[in-house]
Amino acid sequence: MSVKRLYAPQKPRPARRGNHNQPVAGQLSAASSSPFDYEAALRACARGERSALQKLYEQESPRLLGVVQRIVRDAALAEDIVHDAFIRIWNKAATYDQTRGSARGWIFSVTRHLALNAVRNDARQMLMDPDEERETSHAAIDGWQEQTDAFDWRVNPGRIEACLEQLEPVRRNCVFHAYVDGYSHQEIAQRLGAPLGTVKAWIRRSLTALRECIG
Incomplete structure (x- = not known):
């Protein structure tokens, strides 16, 4: 779940009754000076x-x-x-x-x-040894696939492809490199010229987005 999903834009609330003689600027100034609780x-x-x-x-x-x-x-x-x-x-x-x-x-x-x-x-x-990292990476995707309905993967490949297309190109490439080409995170970082931590974050967020898209 993303932060955006946690809070949706709220409808403006009607103004409360109160002292309407105070200038709007004064009201805003008073509100802005209050410490955040x-x-x-x-x-x-x-x-x-x-x-x-x-x-x-x-x-x-x-x-x-x-x-x-x-x-x-x-x-x-x-x-x-x-x-x-x-x-x-x-x-x-x-x-x-x-x-x-x-x-x-x-x-x-x-x-x-x-x-x-x-x-x-x-x-x-x-x-970590590259082979060990690759095994860890594959174990992660195996665990993710177990949580996803296998029926969708076999019978509805179009849905998977549509969800992949929603990812940013660089993040989609990371997923393909990791789980189709079999590259380790370190190898992907070297191929893309990106920091290792960034690549790992891209893959993790992409898998979360795919899981939410597939349902």
Whole structure:
């Protein structure tokens, strides 16, 4: 599930009754000067209020993206990590405990943990034997295929092709290189001239998109 799917655009709410004598500019200034309530946003996410996630994303994602980019040194991978972080924040919001720290600190910790995991995984990938990496890659696609209805793969190849066409060309090529040509992630990165972490992120996000498209 993507962050965009988690929150849909909300219909504008009717204006509340109140003091209409205050200039609009003054109202906006007063609203903008109010500090963002991170704890309230997390509580709302825990209740399933998707608009709260949208507000939290708009408030915090630029800062988190900068933090993650400094950790992973890869802009594309950083965007994927921040995306995944907000998915995790949405799913784990109910576990936040205010007695153990601030809500903003908790959000930062979730994101930083994912970024450090990505760095560790890339370091381990660099030490992995190419044959071992290829076996790991094939095991991942086998597991994904087991979760997908085999009937669709055999009887409805047109659906698969249509879903593949929806992917960006570079991501579609990554999928083909990994699961048709049998290249390792490192070999794909070398062929495309892209960082290893970016290639891995492209493949992972592409498989998720295919799974959602196929249903």
